[in-house]
Amino acid sequence: MIFPRLLSIFLLAAVSAFAFAEEQTPHQILESAATTIAERLDGNKERLEANPDELYMVIDEILLPHFDTRYAGYLVLGKHWRSASDEQRTRFIDVFYKFLLRSYAKGILEFDQQSIRFFPPRGEQDEKRVIVKTEMKLEDGTEIPVNYSMRNSKDGWRVYDVRIEGVSYIQNYRNQFNAEISANGIDSVIDRLADETAAKEAANVEAETT
DSSP states (O other): OHHHHHHHHHHHHHOOOTTOOTTOOHHHHHHHHHHHHHHHHTTTHHHHHHOHHHHHHHHHHHHGGGBOHHHHHHHHHTTHHHHSOHHHHHHHHHHHHHHHHHHHGGGGGGOOGGGEEEOOOOSSOOSSEEEEEEEEEOTTSOEEEEEEEEEEETTEEEEEEEEETTEEHHHHHHHHHHHHHHHHOHHHHHHHHHHHHHHHHHHHHHHHHO
């Protein structure tokens, strides 16, 4: 299915090394990210696949500083952000990030640097927001446009959304959560995501011990 690939691609594209210089452009950051993740995976895919916790730690170590979790959470909650308490916002941001990480981390292991084509920026670039356009080639040769949204926050350029064939992960989850929050409240979504994440962790532990 395409959408699970979307989140996997989002995770790998958001990955970047700690040493990025401030003068690097968003395009340079993502191009460097592709090289960085390829180097980290080289020769380690089987071990990381067999040890999900180690895979989570590797991704978390290099992803979190460059993933705008708060802004992404704000966009996903949409109108419900205003009515949520500070505690609920913090809990949602934390559990949503963990849910994404544990749901789609293994997609990183399929990453092939040669499958990504980066398109150069055109015209003058906005100083606050930019869309980095790329194209992903699947195993069957199909070429799919993937556009990464980044914004220049106080902590530098950070990824917050990705669109594959026009489908935004932000919009996808906002649509999923909106009805549930309207009917049962934001705590219902937080608790469900926490339960699903815990279930995935438990399944990983069971798989490792069998």
